[in-house]
Amino acid sequence: MSTEDNRKVMQDAVERWRAGDGGAIFRLLDDEVQWTVTGTTPISRLYTSRRDFVDNALKPLSALLDGAIDPTVINVLADGDQVVLQWDGSAKTKGGMPYMNRYCWVMRFTDGKVVEGLAYLDTELVSALFE
Numbered sequence: 560m561s562t563e564d565n566r567k568v569m570q571d572a573v574e575r576w577r578a579g580d581g582g583a584i585f586r587l588l589d590d591e592v593q594w595t596v597t598g599t600t601p602i603s604r605l606y607t608s609r610r611d612f613v614d615n616a617l618k619p620l621s622a623l624l625d626g627a628i629d630p631t632v633i634n635v636l637a638d639g640d641q642v643v644l645q646w647d648g649s650a651k652t653k654g655g656m657p658y659m660n661r662y663c664w665v666m667r668f669t670d671g672k673v674v675e676g677l678a679y680l681d682t683e684l685v686s687a688l689f690e
Contacts, residue, residue, distance in 0.1 A: 565668045566637035569644060573632050581627045585613065589672040598682030601689045623688045624650045624658060640668045652688065660684050 560568075568587065575583035588594065588609040596603045596616055606612035621627075628648040636643040644664045652658055660681050667675040 562637045562639055565642050568671050569635050569642050587673050589674045592673055594676040596678045600682045600685040625653050642666045
């Protein structure tokens with residue numbers, strides 16, 4: 560797929576996510592995706608499949624929030640099979656505190672699916688959620 564094809568795939572998934580389809584962005588992950596969450600948080604590590612990432616990163620994080628994270632896209636950059644998504648996520652914790660994190664996901668696409676990803680985020684904020 561071309562640079563523009565990969566950018567469009569990401570932009571379309573983000574639009575569906577913003578419209579309330581929270582799984583749209585994560586359905587882009589290949590079943591065998593290699594996804595790394597940076598830092599030393601309870602969810603920071605290499606995940607070796609979509610199921611591993613969903614079950615051991617997304618679900619534990621989501622369990623601490625009162626509803627879905629609302630994404631605001633800052634930028635979608637693409638070059639060949641590489642796509643970078645910069646976005647802000649906002650939600651409330653179960654205790655009513657605001658959760659506002661800035662993310663940068665660097666991804667490699669193959670045939671419209673994310674096969675590798677690296678997530679940069681405010682790790683201090685994520686660690687605080689788990690305390």
